[in-house]
Amino acid sequence: MGSRPLRILLVLAVGALAGLFVGGGMGAAVWLLLTGEPEPMGEVQASPGFDIEATITENYINRIMVASANEMAGPVSLIEGHMDLHPGSRADFMVRLQAGPLEPIVEGTVGFRVTADRASIEVVLLDARLGRLRLNRVVPAGALDGINADIKQLLVDKVGSQGLGVLGVVSDEDTLRVHLGRSE
Numbered sequence: 001m002g003s004r005p006l007r008i009l010l011v012l013a014v015g016a017l018a019g020l021f022v023g024g025g026m027g028a029a030v031w032l033l034l035t036g037e038p039e040p041m042g043e044v045q046a047s048p049g050f051d052i053e054a055t056i057t058e059n060y061i062n063r064i065m066v067a068s069a070n071e072m073a074g075p076v077s078l079i080e081g082h083m084d085l086h087p088g089s090r091a092d093f094m095v096r097l098q099a100g101p102l103e104p105i106v107e108g109t110v111g112f113r114v115t116a117d118r119a120s121i122e123v124v125l126l127d128a129r130l131g132r133l134r135l136n137r138v139v140p141a142g143a144l145d146g147i148n149a150d151i152k153q154l155l156v157d158k159v160g161s162q163g164l165g166v167l168g169v170v171s172d173e174d175t176l177r178v179h180l181g182r183s184e
Contacts, residue, residue, distance in 0.1 A: 050167045050179035058085045058174045079103060085171045089113065106130055112176060118165035120152035121178060
């Protein structure tokens with residue numbers, strides 16, 4: 001009879017230790033997942049000999065951001081958002097999302113760069129945070145694919161037929177400038 005209480009204590013002790021190890025391991029995994037560093041963007045290159053400069057103001061970006069984001073189907077909708085352009089082809093953003101009963105606010109930084117085929121520019125997520133938690137590693141790889149496809153379609157339709165390509169993209173405090181010209 002003395003061995004039964006001993007076995008119960010042993011099982012409880014082993015269970016408690018296993019719970020500590022599993023809990024600690026999961027906590028460490030979540031911590032590693034949510035502490036990713038922002039993606040490096042690289043240096044912005046000057047646009048050589050462009051023919052046309054298309055300017056997009058920060059006010060225009062902010063007006064269309066919510067409307068165009070909500071045209072894409074998905075489980076999360078955008079309630080409000082704001083983008084703040086900075087030199088170096090970067091912008092800080094803030095968005096308030098609707099995810100069921102939750103309305104989390106996500107902040108971060110995006111970069112703008114020329115696509116490899118010089119047909120368009122693409123928006124690249126550099127950093128995303130929910131409070132102090134970095135979301136870089138949990139944002140799906142194709143999260144900006146719809147936006148980038150829309151930008152590319154617009155540029156290809158408008159300037160691609162003219163034999164122009166995107167040579168560069170630069171920004172200042174309130175304007176994004178896309179430099180277009182004949183690719184060599």
